[in-house]
Amino acid sequence: MGGRLNPNGVQTLLTQHAGAASKRCPSLTSKRVSPHVLTHSALELLQAGVDSSVIALWLGHESIETTQTYLHAHISLKEAGLAKLKPYERGKSTRFRRSDHLLAFLESL
Structure with missing residues (x-):
């Protein structure tokens, strides 16, 4: 009692409490509640x-x-992910263009 919970213990408690909460909030029954979801909720x-x-x-x-x-x-x-993106330009669609280097590499496989 009072020690650290392992991942299975956390999931078990979360499942129990989500079940109890779904009695007051029926929409929870159709949702997947996991520790990962809680982390995103916190963010x-x-x-x-x-x-x-x-x-x-x-x-x-x-x-x-x-x-x-x-x-x-x-x-x-x-x-970091957003910094790698090019700014969106309205009306300008870009399409992937393969390079000869890429084709040569793929053909060598």
Whole structure:
């Protein structure tokens, strides 16, 4: 009692509580509730302006630094991905054009 939960324990508790919650919110019965979904929900709360200390308490983290690590990593990954994209230009459709180098490589396989 009071120790760390393994992933199966977390999923079991989440399933139990989702089942209980679905009695008050029937739409939950058709949804997949998982720890991963909860993490994304927490990130959406942050984007909605909820303080990260509240999110840390909601997730059960002992330290707000733990929460910050996850939030920072998630935001950094998004920013890195967006930085690789070209800005959208309205009306200009681009289509993939293969190169001769690519064809030569594929034919050599």
